Amino acid sequence: MTNQKQVRILFLSHFYPPEMGGAAARISGLAKWLVKFGHDVTVITGYPNYPTGKIYPEYKNKKNKIEFIDDVQIIRSKVLPVSYQSILVRLLNYFTLFFTALWNGIRKRNNFDIIIASSPPLTIGILGLILSKIYKIPWILDIRDIWPDVAVEAGMLKENGFVDRLSKKLANYLYNHATHLTPVTESKLTKIKRVGIPINRMSIVSNGVDFDLINNAKQKNWRSELGLENKFILAYAGLIGIAQGVNVIIETAIQLKEENDIHFLIVGEGVEKQKLQDYAKSLRLNNITFLPSLLKESVPSLLTTSDIALIPLVSDKLQDAVPSKLLEAWACKLPVILIAGGEAADIVNKANGGIVVNSNDIAGIMTAIIKLKDSPKLVNQYSENGFDYVSINYDRESLARKMEKVILNILEL
Numbered sequence: 001m002t003n004q005k006q007v008r009i010l011f012l013s014h015f016y017p018p019e020m021g022g023a024a025a026r027i028s029g030l031a032k033w034l035v036k037f038g039h040d041v042t043v044i045t046g047y048p049n050y051p052t053g054k055i056y057p058e059y060k061n062k063k064n065k066i067e068f069i070d071d072v073q074i075i076r077s078k079v080l081p082v083s084y085q086s087i088l089v090r091l092l093n094y095f096t097l098f099f100t101a102l103w104n105g106i107r108k109r110n111n112f113d114i115i116i117a118s119s120p121p122l123t124i125g126i127l128g129l130i131l132s133k134i135y136k137i138p139w140i141l142d143i144r145d146i147w148p149d150v151a152v153e154a155g156m157l158k159e160n161g162f163v164d165r166l167s168k169k170l171a172n173y174l175y176n177h178a179t180h181l182t183p184v185t186e187s188k189l190t191k192i193k194r195v196g197i198p199i200n201r202m203s204i205v206s207n208g209v210d211f212d213l214i215n216n217a218k219q220k221n222w223r224s225e226l227g228l229e230n231k232f233i234l235a236y237a238g239l240i241g242i243a244q245g246v247n248v249i250i251e252t253a254i255q256l257k258e259e260n261d262i263h264f265l266i267v268g269e270g271v272e273k274q275k276l277q278d279y280a281k282s283l284r285l286n287n288i289t290f291l292p293s294l295l296k297e298s299v300p301s302l303l304t305t306s307d308i309a310l311i312p313l314v315s316d317k318l319q320d321a322v323p324s325k326l327l328e329a330w331a332c333k334l335p336v337i338l339i340a341g342g343e344a345a346d347i348v349n350k351a352n353g354g355i356v357v358n359s360n361d362i363a364g365i366m367t368a369i370i371k372l373k374d375s376p377k378l379v380n381q382y383s384e385n386g387f388d389y390v391s392i393n394y395d396r397e398s399l400a401r402k403m404e405k406v407i408l409n410i411l412e413l
Contacts (some may be wrong), residue, residue: 245314330386352387
């Protein structure tokens with residue numbers, strides 16, 4: 001499908017490269033491809049500070065800044081950088097960007113045909129609603145996670161508490177006032193449908209993988225650099241926060257410390273990292289290596305030189321969470337051990353791209369690791385199955401076409 005005219009699209013996102021994580025990758029991937037399809041795309045976002053809580057060095061001491069990445073215009077708005085250790089500091093971070101982004105949005109008045117606001121946080125949805133009223137144009141609420149449900153399931157919020165109840169009312173208000181909704185999974189669509197949103201106002205646009213980025217990634221011999229030439233490497237690459245449950249990797253490493261040919265790599269940043277590093281150091285674990293966050297161009301080479309990707313979530317209660325790192329591992333032909341339940345487990349089983357273990361089941365993780373270490377043929381089978389599945393279902397270019405179709409239908413083009 002080719003676009004009938006150039007559409008002027010405004011994305012609103014709290015996260016954007018060079019920040020890492022699924023949120024930044026999703027919005028930047030969609031924006032990049034929509035530009036390639038011939039559209040004019042602008043993104044209003046903040047100065048990069050996630051997940052460290054510090055403005056990235058190359059962005060320090062700058063006022064509101066306009067830059068171009070992949071021919072996408074990025075308007076950077078001031079944001080209060082904070083670590084994400086409590087709901088209060090998160091709200092401070094969210095609302096500072098809300099007000100500065102609102103000001104930047106007002107200044108760009110009448111330059112757009114449609115708005116796509118990426119949630120969470122819900123403040124971005126509020127921003128989308130307000131700017132759509134000012135511009136008098138339609139807007140799409142792009143739903144990566146259902147807030148506050150995901151926070152309750154991860155144990156970050158008390159169920160039926162004040163913040164939970166207030167957030168649900170706000171979320172439902174935004175669902176009812178958005179022109180269209182684009183949840184990333186079938187289960188998220190089902191949840192939203194239950195609160196009374198008609199199915200014809202929703203379209204699933206899944207998370208995806210940028211195969212062009214992976215195919216052109218920088219190559220590097222990580223085994224040689226880290227001195228792990230003869231090791232069976234299990235890699236985790238991503239955010240190290242509360243919801244990710246990376247602590248299970250440490251607990252598994254403790255149980256496997258006598259297995260000299262097994263080594264764990266934990267790559268990334270987040271509020272839990274220092275605690276996990278200190279814990280591993282106190283136990284004198286020699287079978288874990290921590291690395292800082294890598295540029296997105298460097299992550300594929302790390303994955304391709306590993307043997308297995310570990311994909312944990314903090315709880316099986318996270319039923320509709322599908323980590324983007326699962327898809328990225330398969331795109332790099334890496335089989336997975338998924339330590340989670342819900343829709344992610346269903347996808348792994350359907351793809352036959354790895355082994356599923358319940359969250360916090362250390363014995364089950366150990367069994368899966370030993371099984372794969374002793375079964376090169378099975379590892380190869382899982383890697384091929386996963387690659388085939390993600391290639392067919394999660395290519396970002398195809399998913400951007402789906403988003404384009406949603407946009408064109410709304411605008412009746």
